[in-house]
Amino acid sequence: MDFTHSDKAKEYIDRVTSFMDDHVYPAEATYNEQLNASDDRWKIPPVMETLKTKARAAGLWNLFLPDDRFGAGLSVLEYAPLAEITGRSPIAPEVFNCNAPDSGNMETLAMYGTDAQKDRWLNPLLAGDIRSAFLMTEPDVASSDATNVQCSITLEGNATYVINGRKWWSSGAGDPRCEIFIVMGKTDPQAETHKQQSMILVPRDTPGVTVKRPLTVFGYDDAPHGHMEIELKDVRVPAENILLGEGRGFEIAQGRLGPGRIHHCMRSIGTAERALELMTERLISRQVFGKPIAAHSVWEERVANARLEIEMTRLLCLKAAWMMDTVGNKAARKEIALIKIAAPTMALKIIDDAIQAFGGEGVSGDTPLAAMYSWQRCLRLADGPDEVHRRTVARMEFKDAAARTGITLGEKR
Amino acid sequence: MDFTHSDKAKEYIDRVTSFMDDHVYPAEATYNEQLNASDDRWKIPPVMETLKTKARAAGLWNLFLPDDRFGAGLSVLEYAPLAEITGRSPIAPEVFNCNAPDSGNMETLAMYGTDAQKDRWLNPLLAGDIRSAFLMTEPDVASSDATNVQCSITLEGNATYVINGRKWWSSGAGDPRCEIFIVMGKTDPQAETHKQQSMILVPRDTPGVTVKRPLTVFGYDDAPHGHMEIELKDVRVPAENILLGEGRGFEIAQGRLGPGRIHHCMRSIGTAERALELMTERLISRQVFGKPIAAHSVWEERVANARLEIEMTRLLCLKAAWMMDTVGNKAARKEIALIKIAAPTMALKIIDDAIQAFGGEGVSGDTPLAAMYSWQRCLRLADGPDEVHRRTVARMEFKDAAARTGITLGEKR
């Protein structure tokens, strides 16, 4: 288990750090001002495109993509510290073209797309010219159980699929640049449980597609990207839009979810690190009852625990990354589940303490803390709620115990 | 310790419950629709005035006011179940003219106002015709230590006070009907610590008053009431606007904070109760892994703990109320501090679990949960953060221990 930064990683860390200091942090306020000044919240603040141009020129672009034909060709372990740094600022991931769900969609297309699909959709995504969404979650079923998906994808003749369903939490679908959806649905409800699902490419402007409304996250609309509710009514796309083939949806989901989950976790660590910075800076600079708040030991406890949790979570994230690189996503399944449980919960606790340190300012828009909290809270639900990942881990532990002891678990389980 | 509902209380419980069922719950969606449909979020949705008229006609009005010359004449214990019921809906407290900070401001005026002050400001507040704000918290100091207040109130000649300062978290000051502020400031920074502060009445339209902007709470602007930042620059008011006299500000704050805190706690319990209702209803109605989510024991744990925490917190709230009624707010200081610590933390945990039960819908605007969470989180900071109340309680315990043992605590403490 070797977490040593490669020379390549080290160099990227320096460059991304400098870029954040020079360009991203100073632009945070501008971004919000431009967004709030506009009479249309669903327009991209101009500073974003400026930053993207700079990042691309600086060679800090598509860092997440391990396939060096398309991206930086970094291993998961090499990308980890970079993703962490981008997690420190809500606007950073997009600046480097590394934001979800586009990163996952690009990875999906890079891995499973045909050449034609790559030409048409991957290339403009890699260039940052268009955006995409991933339509998986549905309003009427418990999405924590992926087999509950109800959206139907039906072959009509030989050449057309007809899609009907209702999706929500389609993040990024509110973005005016969003042009393509990857839609998960069922092609064969009679097939075995994990062969019923398929993924298919649906251009946003296809007739029958209606982006109904943005969902809010706490009170945030997360404009201009948004988390949208989308109706798919008799949506017709060419048969070649299917990804990988019918019945391969679950397999693709598995393939994309590993990297997607760990990227979120890496960023959560950066978010937590920034919250801790803000908290400690606040605590040393205010007085209560005749001494700096930092000198009150209840805050020593919270700050020390924050550092402890960040350190441990980062190490676990590195281990999961290292395993994905060395033994593959499937063998790293337990570690990915573990980090997915750990990272947002860790970040939430630290941000919450930071909010308490700031008092009213902490819940307001004057610090990034409340927005950070809201987003991290979503991450305990997105890509599988904690309960599902705990189930995964526990079942592996029980299986090990059964193997050690020879006890056969009853069929009822 | 007798928590038995009086006949009067029982009758009010029935009437408020019916009114909630018949009028308030059905109007929640309307209120939000009217608010969101308006091109000005700082306008009162018409349904609110309709509801207020109905509530007043039904005799469900100013229930919080123990002085029966002005309000319902209920004891704190009698009011507790009513406040709890209104805590179930975000729009309910205003419907019954029992919402903060107007309720605290009315109580302050009723207790400490001159007849002229009552005529001019208390009467229209009691009628629900105008609204008010309480300007205490300041942006540049740790407000958890009340002696940090910096706003100055200076006598100019004999007849005028000049006020200079910056306030924020002035809740309700965004309301178009808000006409009067109660402002906390320092009249004599050289006086002994708790005699430096005074409270003074400042009409909102006084020159020098600038309502700068609304603060957000986890992305919510809480329009049309709002939590405002306010600049007071050479604001001049007649000397008779002072409340009770110079140097009495801390005393008035103590007087108003007891009832104010417990009213928040009562409503937190109602909020938690509704979150638990929503959670259980969701859990029995969705399936994962082949059975209702309710049949997964991890949810048994959360639901049982929720019921436990609600029960215990309600009982503590009743005890604090009963003590306020029987031995007075000062003797109930420990109990008020305890319930202030307990109630929002309890509610937050339950709402958070309810959010988890709902998945993405839980953080969205489609359930009231995320808004409930945001507000309860504020209540861990408002009217003194948890840390200050814990300090109050602990010091009383240490004092008891010192009395038992004869140990003298060192001066250093």
Added chain:
Amino acid sequence: MDFTHSDKAKEYIDRVTSFMDDHVYPAEATYNEQLNASDDRWKIPPVMETLKTKARAAGLWNLFLPDDRFGAGLSVLEYAPLAEITGRSPIAPEVFNCNAPDSGNMETLAMYGTDAQKDRWLNPLLAGDIRSAFLMTEPDVASSDATNVQCSITLEGNATYVINGRKWWSSGAGDPRCEIFIVMGKTDPQAETHKQQSMILVPRDTPGVTVKRPLTVFGYDDAPHGHMEIELKDVRVPAENILLGEGRGFEIAQGRLGPGRIHHCMRSIGTAERALELMTERLISRQVFGKPIAAHSVWEERVANARLEIEMTRLLCLKAAWMMDTVGNKAARKEIALIKIAAPTMALKIIDDAIQAFGGEGVSGDTPLAAMYSWQRCLRLADGPDEVHRRTVARMEFKDAAARTGITLGEKR
């Protein structure tokens, strides 16, 4: 809901408090010295019988028994503060003849015993002359599910029952004065689930009864009472030893468990209160880093939370007691389950913090804290583990939710 102490209760509170101060606390050290000085740990330290004689003479005897033919005739609510006081000292419950499992056994005999059974066993128990044990838990099955009981009680001819089984956690069975066991077993494994079990009286000296060994609780043997493992091999008792009749075992268990559980909870509150006293006294009397430990705010947090948890738990306990008195044990089932979950967990947290305050001394025998902790930990398992009580509560909540919404829960639950 009226928790006012009756005059009778008040008078008893004063008398028990005085008796504790005058006789019990001063004897704690003596009891331990006599126990440790003896070469046989399974002998009663003489000071215990002295204390019992005094308590009986003072009329502080069998306070737990609501039936005034046998005991003090106090309601559950009246007994609550008395049991709490006895929970402050590990030796106190026996002094007042109110200790488990004798109290539960006496109550069982008083409620369900025949006159002959009462004459033979209840009277000497009431007099404190003999002791008893309750043989329910078994080593080979999960006792949290009462239907798992395996011990067999088989009728042989008309006049004799033959009992075979293995029991453990038979508390008090190590006591040299222990003469009678109440044994739970199955008379009819084919009957419906809750009619299979019966309870039967087994004198300890019956052939076939072997008290195998004491179980330890952490490192404590809890001599001279002990928690024993007992073998029952072809144990023959007269048919009239059955309690209430065949198949009534579950019913009797329900009847005795309500009071038994709440008595433990009352005592847990007293234990917690004493731990808090010890903790605060320690914190004000030691210095670290130049000031009393009490002045370090991390301890303010723990002490305030301790007071909060004690207050809330006590109130819940009083509510459960009041309900048992007013609507009966069955209708109070949810409240009994809630307090059973709450009380030991609350006590454990406070004792653990007190241990931390004491440092090494806290885990040693020089304070009562470690022994308190060990016993409270058992109470999270005894009379049903937390999980079972949470299940009870949650299912009642889900049932309410189903009633509110009309949703029918699937059979699978």
Added chain:
Amino acid sequence: MDFTHSDKAKEYIDRVTSFMDDHVYPAEATYNEQLNASDDRWKIPPVMETLKTKARAAGLWNLFLPDDRFGAGLSVLEYAPLAEITGRSPIAPEVFNCNAPDSGNMETLAMYGTDAQKDRWLNPLLAGDIRSAFLMTEPDVASSDATNVQCSITLEGNATYVINGRKWWSSGAGDPRCEIFIVMGKTDPQAETHKQQSMILVPRDTPGVTVKRPLTVFGYDDAPHGHMEIELKDVRVPAENILLGEGRGFEIAQGRLGPGRIHHCMRSIGTAERALELMTERLISRQVFGKPIAAHSVWEERVANARLEIEMTRLLCLKAAWMMDTVGNKAARKEIALIKIAAPTMALKIIDDAIQAFGGEGVSGDTPLAAMYSWQRCLRLADGPDEVHRRTVARMEFKDAAARTGITLGEKR
């Protein structure tokens, strides 16, 4: 950061694992039987010497000692997995001559001892022929603040030190083979704070030394080693018994505490791992409510969290070890403090859950869980309580924040 096992470490892991399987686990029961069968609990069960002989013959001896003149010459990182494995069994550390406090005492002598001191005491300790104790903690002061030490070491003439003081928690001093004490005391109470203390060698049989009594840990006497209270009354030793020189006591303490603390943490991880094994094996093998307990999701949560906490704590432990190897104990101070906070708390939670899984058996002597719990609870106090380590970490964070922001922390801190 490279945690890859060296070939040497890998080989040792295999050998220690095999030795545990072949010899140690099977001897656990024997050890307890021999201890309990003896009429003197302060005699070494013969199986221990047999195991030691085997371990030494197998070359699995003094693995902890990085100095290859005396021990295995392993780095801290290499030793980590071995210490973890020995932490799985309470008897294992001694078998490999790696148990506290002998390991720390040997390391102290190896690093700071004169040749004569090494000949006389280090060699027989290395051979496992004698045992030692470390007399630091005192009953009358808060030992969490090391400057509170009161034991006096006074030069009498040129050649003799006279020692007076009272110590407790002198672990291992009850061992019949214990021959030497390292005593911490003050040689110069007027010197600057961290130069007042010295360490000195005191043979156990020196006149004036009285081993008063064993302290218990949750009822356990931890015989035959024991945690002893010791009186030092006019104890005279030759001046050359001083370690390193007068005023160097604090420095030596710092030197020994780093490795000592991390060794405890490594073993805590092994303990937690074994508790998790026991828990999962139990959960799959018992049924409640018609299915294996493992199928109840509340246990999925606990098991998954256990795995998560073990993984994260182990990684942090490896990081601290790696830093000690690469940048030294001083530069690793924060990481050592962090792991010292994390490891026992993590283990306690997992053991507590395992106890709950086992029911009554969990608190008894029939599983190792209760003893594990008791010992891990001590480790939250030993070598500095959590609060002190949190203070260390927090102050480093606040210092970083001050450096980042240029804010000067007030003198009052």
